[in-house]
Amino acid sequence: MKKYIKNNNRFSLLLLLILFIGTLTAFKIYDDGDDFELAKSFDLFHDVVREVRMYYVDDVDVPKLIGEATKEFLQKLDPYTVFYPENQIEDYKLMTTGAYGGIGASIFDKKETLLISNINKNSPADSSGLKVGDEIIAVNGIYITKQNISEIRKNLKGEPGSEIHLLIKRFGRENPTEKIIVRKKIISPLIPFTDILDGKSGYIKLNSFLANSSNEFRKKLKDLNEKQKLSGLIIDLRENPGGLLNEAVNIVNLFVPKGSEIVSTKGRVKSWNHDYKAKKDPLFPDLPLVVLINSHSASASEIVSGALQDLDRAVIIGQRSFGKGLVQITRKTEYNTRIKITTQKYYIPSGRCIQAIDYSHRNPDGSIGNVPDSLISEFKTLNGRKVYDGGGIEPDIRISEKALSKFTEELLRNFEIFDFSTKYYYEHEKISPVNEFILNNSVYNEFIKFVEKDNYNFQSEAGIMAEKLAETAENEHYEQEIIVKIKELQKELSIDKTNALMQFKEEIIPILEREIIKRYYYGEGMIRDEMKFDRSLKKAKIISSDKEKYQKILSGIND
Incomplete structure (x- = not known):
């Protein structure tokens, strides 16, 4: 009995010791007021969820609500901090690797069908005989409706090796046909096109900065130079949303001296701050460079264009870039989930950060705005040229995009242009090679007739406003005479399709021509055709082949 009491007393002392240590630890953890408030918020959130789950009048999908709350919570920070639940891990893999299980076709919605808008050459979609313009009306026996179209679109992706059954409606055929396609691992092309332009300058179109981008870029560049010694290089980063920072650093290192500072990152966790410098001798230290950018060139694209601009190593042509100077890392979270979180800002060699939107200082209503002009600072490139922070990369030569x-x-x-191009494809077995194909007046006149047959009435913005005004006048019971006058005005403001087709012929023809070419020569054909009308590219070819002009720009002498 004494032994029992003695042991029991020891246990009680041990329990008290544990509680005492736990209390000290708790005081240590919540010593900071912010930590205490955080713990308090977690407790309150847990209590709210418990109360709703136990007592709310109807059944509640609590995990779904928490998922939506998590998404909303992160959206309050910035659009780049994202949580990936287990059922979206495939989206995460696509974001980081450019690879997914699918059929290799791009689609968009058209009423209650999914329309094939593009097909990757030699993909499962291509091998199965799918064509641009085909309409998917059912997937795996389930017909598409407005209610399920988003979910069915997701189902086109899946495990490589799995089958998918598509019911297809094709132009000119009365009955739909079924296609059974085996999904494969689809890798989005990092570099969809390279060429030597006018027998002089190399051209590389880079779509993104995913894993292995720099190695593929290096190989393509060496291949071009082996075909013919290059007099210059044009790097096309337009529409490139960015990607992995290291890949951007490696590409810049191909052209700048070893030891050159390329980019630095700074954030809240000081131990993560890092200066990225060129680790190797450059592959092409003196090759004249021109970089093409536009408003959709972001992140890693801006590191490449900005670093090459700050080091006076390339002439930048096009439009101001997007202005994303934030760095994200991806961390594993519980239950096979991930969080992509903004941890740092990056600074290119001149010391500037090109972040355009200030997410840390929101307006009272929660809206966000660009960095104000009063906070924009001036910096200098290696040669002393003036550059600025707070708003993307401003090109050395601005070529405006025509709206x-x-x-x-x-x-x-x-879909007038799209549908006519599909019709044209089935009426013409083949067309001239891309470089020779020209959309002549005869084809354009066919297009005019095609549009004229459509019952859709085109309206100007003023016409749309007049229509809304007429509806309001009727709803508010204005006098009939006033309503009639408004409707007469609406009629006068409506667009005459034939006149408009002639008025805007110059801007319609390149779009129509590309859409037709895509059906015969895939994405590469479209890129080749776009080059014929590309004003930024024309200027880039001139600069990359004119060393005197090139050097003047980099020296700050741009007449």
């Missing part, structure tokens, strides 16, 4: 007319936008939105 499409509202009429042409309507043609695209209503």
Whole structure:
């Protein structure tokens, strides 16, 4: 009995000791007021979830609500901090590797069908005989409706080796046909196109900075130079949203001296701050470089273009870049999930950060704005040229993009150009090679007739406003005479399709020509055709082959 009491007392002392240590630890953890408030918030959130789960009048999908709350919580920070639940890990893999299990076709919605808008050459979709313009009306026996179209679109992706059954409606055929396609691992092309232009300058189109981008870029560049010694190189980063920072650093290292500072990152965790410098001797230290950018060139694209600009190593041509100076890392979280979180800002060699939107200082209503002009600072390139932070990379030579007319936008939105191109493809077995194909007046006149047959009435913005005004007048019971006048005005403001097709012929033809070429020569054919009308590329060819002009720009003498 004494032994029992003695042991029991020891146990009680041990328990008290554990509780005492636990209390000290708790005080240590919550010594900071912020930590205490955080723990308090977690406790309150847990209590709210428990109360709702136990007592709410209807059944509640609590995990779904928590998932939505997590998404909303992260969206309050910035658009780049994202949580990937287990059922979205494939999206995460696509983001980091460019690879996914699928059929190798791009699609978009058209009413209650999925329309094939592009097909990768030699992909499962291509091998099965799918064509651009085919409409998917059912997947694995399930017909597409407005309610399920988003979910069915996701189902086109899946494990490589798995089958998918598609019911296809094709132009000119009365009955739909079934296609059974075996999904494969689809790797989005990092570099969809390279060429030697005018027998002088190399051209490399880089789509993204995913794993192995720099090695592939290096190989393509060496291949071009072996075909013919290059007098210059044009790197096309337009529409490139960025990717992995290391890949951007490695590409810059191909052209700048060993030891050159390329980019530095700074954030809240000081031990993660890092200066990225060129580790190797450059492959092409003196090759004249021109980099093409536009408003959709972001992140790693801006590291490459910005670093080469700050080091006076390349002439930048095009439009101001997007302005993403934030760095994200991906961390594993519980239950096979991931979080991509913004941890740092990056600074290119001149010392500037080109982040355009200030997420850390929101307006009282929660909205965000660009970095104000009063906070924008001036920096200097290696040769002393003036550059600025707070708003993307400003090109050395600005070539503005011509905005499409509202009429042409309507043609695209209503599939007039797309559907005519499909019709043309099935009526013409073959066309001339890309470099020889020209959309002549005869074809354009066919297109005019095609659009004229469509019952859709095109309206100007003023016409749309007049229509809304007429509806409001009727709802508010205005006098009939006023309503009639408004409707007469609406009629006068409506667009005459034939006149508009002639008025905007110059901007419609290149779009129509590319859409037709895509059906015969895939994505590469489209890129080749775009080059014929590309004003930024034309300027780049001139600069890359004119060493005197090139050096003047980099020296700050741009007349």
